[in-house]
Amino acid sequence: MIEAHNRTATGWRGMIAASSTALVVVLAPAAVPDTADATAGGSTVGGNTHPVVTWGASADRTDATMSDKTVRNIVHTSVTGSDLRVSLSNAFGTVPVTFDSVYVGDASDGSASVTGNRRVTFSEKSSITVPPGAEVLSDPLPGRIPAESTLAVSVHTSGDPGTVTGHNVANQTSYIATGGDHAADLAGDAYDATTSHWYWVDGLVVEEPLQVETVALFGDSITDGNGSTAGANHRWPDYLARRMTSRPRPKQFGVMNEGISGNKVLADGSGVSAQARFDRDVLAQPGIDTVVILEGINDIRHETATEPEDLTAAYRQLIRRAHANGVCVVGATMTPWAGGSLYSEERNRLRIEVNHWIRTSGQFDSVIDFDKGTRDPDNPKRFLPAYDSGDHLHPGDEGYQAMADTVRLRQLDCNR
Structure with a gap:
């Protein structure tokens, strides 16, 4: 386990330097010009990139109990980007939280099943402990995600996580497996409960x-x-x-x-x-x-x-x-x-x-x-x-x- 860092305006920029990992390119949907608002100019300049949030939700205190449960958060991104990173929050936590299994995959509509599920690491470790009030940003996942992707961010914590940080009105169905670590599962069979909240995850960051x-x-x-x-x-x-x-x-x-x-x-x-x-x-x-x-x-x-x-x-x-x-x-x-x-x-x-x-x-x-x-x-x-x-x-x-x-x-x- 490694130490988490509080997210500050300067801390973010230090934590998310651009990755040099080779990318697997996935084509995004073709663009349809918005002529009234189009920006004039040439094509996108390559080479220099920086972090951009493609999805985010405000962290808040929830009344959930999540001991030895896995939550599969269903989220919908905005812009395309490479080197996806996951932000997990214990901002309203009362005890340190150990995230010991975190995966990201493509979500299936109306189901807890996913495809292309990949483990997320933190400083090349599969587990991280985040103190109360802190947030953590993962290592990048090589590859490129299309714009408007529906993703499943599956999170399991070990031990009793205490007060759970999340987002109370997601207006989206996500899934909970009440019996242990099922973050890596492709099938949704173990996810025996649904929720209208998001838990732990508060942002997805890409390089653009x-x-x-x-x-x-x-x-x-x-x-x-x-x-x-x-x-x-x-x-x-x-x-x-x-x-x-x-x-x-x-x-x-x-x-x-x-x-x-x-x-x-x-x-x-x-x-x-x-x-x-x-x-x-x-x-x-x-x-x-x-x-x-x-x-x-x-x-x-x-x-x-x-x-x-x-x-x-x-x-x-x-x-x-x-x-x-x-x-x-x-x-x-x-x-x-x-x-x-x-x-x-x-x-x-x-x-x-x-x-x-x-x-x-x-x-x-x-x-x-x-x-x-x-x-x-x-x-x-x-x-x-x-x-x-x-x-x-x-x-x-x-x-x-x-x-x-x-x-x-x-x-x-x-x-x-």
Whole structure:
């Protein structure tokens, strides 16, 4: 066993130097130009690469018990890349966790079965112990994964792992084998339970040319994808990733979803506050170039924020912290929710005032107007009916598609 390292903004870059291992090339799906947002220029420059996150999910505390169990996490990537690395988190752990068997394979739809399952190592060891509060990044797996791959990351821990770090609203079915280590299994027979959470894994990192960077979509349940079809990858970050992977190279972004359902800017609750998790979930991420911030509606709904300045002061701090790290910050207006949980006219007026500040303050490098992109023109306090999941707070699949379509891809690159 080897010692794990805390992930910091500098630590990531030191841990993930580009691998010189020869690659097995797998062709990605053919690109379809997005002419309105295409970046002019020649082909991708080879040679110099850096780490890019192709999939990510915010770490949080879970109530799972995982002693001598194997979890097969089903995840869906964004950009193509080589030398895949797996990030495992014990950020909310209470005891050291030993990951003694970790594998990555191609997932079969609706099944725990996989193909091409390969062992993941850590500093060339098959096992690693990660202390509470820490995260670890694996060695690279030689080869190239296509864009929009559905992968199974199977993880077994030895002993009692204590409080399990994971992601509580995955909106995806994953699988648990309740009897021992089955991470290497190709068949899914041993996986006798299902879960709607992800456990331990919080990121997949690939090597890509310097023109490909990472965008973190930082938010609450609307970024998390509540109200979308489970297992269909119909969150607005998924739709954005599909647009991104069809964008002509060289300029693309790996898309990581850093939403936590119920999250607030100003207070802990469902996950630690946006201000408290910003460094871990955004600034410390490999290849981070841009963050899109869509947070605040839960502060308004629960009256954690009662004046516009409560939120705008916090936004200013997030912007300054990002800019100090050379990261672009895109502000996103909060979507309407008349008829939804905890709605009132007074609270909606606060949403409108904060949205006005987001649009007009000039503090953000760019602004995405999700409010305008999803509201009913005849009743702007509500979603357009076709975009409503039915609870009047979260979009449905069509609404999430509309959100992704609202983004002008050039907004994500401000060259700070």
